[in-house]
Amino acid sequence: MELLREMLSYPFLVRALAGGILVSLCASLLGVSLVLKRYSMIGDGLSHVSFGALSFAVAFGWSPLRVSVPVVVVAAFFLLRIRSNGKMKSDAAIAMISAVALAAGIIVTSMTTGMTTDVSSYMFGSILAMSKEDVRLSVILSVLVLGLFLICYNKIFAVTFDENFARATGVNVSWYNVLIAVLTAVTIVLGMRMMGAMLISSLIIFPSLTSMRVFKSFRGVVISSGILSVVCFVIGMMASYRYSTPAGASVVMVNLAAFLIFSAADYVVRMNRADKKVGHGLAGKEE
Amino acid sequence: MNPLIQCSHVDFGYENQDAVVDVTMDVNPGEYVCIVGENGSGKSTLMKGLLGLLKPTGGVISVSDELRRSGIGYLPQQTAAQKDFPATVREVVLSGCLSRRGNWPFYSGNEKKLAVKNMERLGIIGIAGKCYRELSGGQQQRTLIARALCATDKLLIMDEPITGLDPSAIAEFYEIIRKLNREEGVAILMVSHDVATVVKEADKILHLKREVLFYGTTKEYLKSNAGYIYTGGA
Structure with a gap:
């Protein structure tokens, strides 16, 4: 607590915390749907595209967020289309696109400004990267993402669980897929400044994977992911401040710890249940 | 007719x-x-x-x-993603009511009653709080039938x-x-x-x-x- 108070006395850290908490929350909520739909890799692909776009923006002196948000949204559309066309395996297509985007970004960078701290911070993240304007934009977009997610919660559940059924009952499935992709794209661009292109996808997949170890209901997983992501982010930032480790990497490590703890808890619960069944002579009925 | x-x-x-x-x-x-x-x-x-x-x-x-x-009302073949989906029987059945809502985002008491009625109809009301992925194949099937009946009977x-x-x-x-x-x-x-x-x-x-x-x-x-x-x- 003392540590947190000390951290909050630096304005740039307050900004980073405020922006980061909102972005982690968005990422974790969308992540539940993405992970369950086997879309985990899309987050990774989009973050590389976002890196490419940011490099171009820096090289030509444009505003980084204003360039990369539209580019990544377009990339998200594109990745979904590949998936539904089905001529090329989508994981291969995503791997290809992310490599190309990364390569394009690196070439443009080396031809113009060279590897500045700016570009390196997009790669690995930096808490100093959040300007006042970034934070304002993050807050607005995050609130938008959260609002849409809450309003569409039931439809997102239906579309995630069973697209064909949802379509047969008259839900506009492609619209919701696009919505999820766009929200993901926006979240990734916002989170990338702090977490870095290499690590941002962890904000999306870790909280939901961790929650799925323990919780049995969709609602439980969603709520737990939201809480976990914020808690892990704050602890990660505190660790980063205390031990001077990079912020993004610290948050990932805290997420890993949470995952291991939840897995262990799940294991213990299962063992207990199995023991009880043995006690009642039902061991043979275990699957 | x-x-x-x-x-x-x-x-x-x-x-x-x-x-x-x-x-x-x-x-x-x-x-x-x-x-x-x-x-x-x-x-x-x-x-x-x-x-x-x-x-x-x-x-x-x-x-x-x-x-x-x-x-x-549609009973699809199961996809691989559904096999380990964290959702309770109640949540799955209720999602069949979605088309009744039009554009309104949340379920009303009527839909919840309908979901309960259909779970009773198929004898799965006792496992309403259970996780879909932990059910037997037959129970999963009944859950999906109840969901389809929520859309239309x-x-x-x-x-x-x-x-x-x-x-x-x-x-x-x-x-x-x-x-x-x-x-x-x-x-x-x-x-x-x-x-x-x-x-x-x-x-x-x-x-x-x-x-x-x-x-x-x-x-x-x-x-x-x-x-x-x-x-x-x-």
Whole structure:
């Protein structure tokens, strides 16, 4: 607590915390749907595209967020289309696109400004990267993402669980897929400044994977992911401040710890249940 | 009584290849219709068309007004993603009510009551709080039927529903469907491989092999040439 108070006395850290908490929350909520739909890799692909776009923006002196948000949204559309066309395996297509985007970004960078701290911070993240304007934009977009997610919660559940059924009952499935992709794209661009292109996808997949170890209901997983992501982010930032480790990497490590703890808890619960069944002579009925 | 779904001279194709040619059929309220045929005979294609997931390349499919409003109750084949999906039975069943809400984002008390009613109907109210991925195949099947009934109890469309079920679950499944059809007047349209059982259960058979080999009542089917060969003279 003392540590947190000390951290909050630096304005740039307050900004980073405020922006980061909102972005982690968005990422974790969308992540539940993405992970369950086997879309985990899309987050990774989009973050590389976002890196490419940011490099171009820096090289030509444009505003980084204003360039990369539209580019990544377009990339998200594109990745979904590949998936539904089905001529090329989508994981291969995503791997290809992310490599190309990364390569394009690196070439443009080396031809113009060279590897500045700016570009390196997009790669690995930096808490100093959040300007006042970034934070304002993050807050607005995050609130938008959260609002849409809450309003569409039931439809997102239906579309995630069973697209064909949802379509047969008259839900506009492609619209919701696009919505999820766009929200993901926006979240990734916002989170990338702090977490870095290499690590941002962890904000999306870790909280939901961790929650799925323990919780049995969709609602439980969603709520737990939201809480976990914020808690892990704050602890990660505190660790980063205390031990001077990079912020993004610290948050990932805290997420890993949470995952291991939840897995262990799940294991213990299962063992207990199995023991009880043995006690009642039902061991043979275990699957 | 108007038919729930009516096809006249419908064709389906993928990229210049005809998958299904010239199908004329209808499903009336309370009927039990089965589509049979070998793998690749176009059964699933036709069914996707009936569900509105695929546009016909020729002919007309007309769906009754009532069904168009509510959407069609559909029991799909399970996907790999669903096998480990964290959701309770209650959540899955309730998601069938979605089309009743229109654009309003949340469920009302009426939908929740409907979900409870359908869970009772299928005897899964006792496991409403259980996780879908921890259920047996038969229980998962019943959950999905309850979900489909939440959308509409006029017509239930099923795609190879017994795939992956063990024999006792299969017997139970046919019993549930028979009960829904005979006692509650739910029309059934089922795509199936299981001809031996189908000829005992269904009122009407559509035998498909790209085009319609046979369409008519089950009695006629057993006497027909196509039926005789396919059922081995059962």
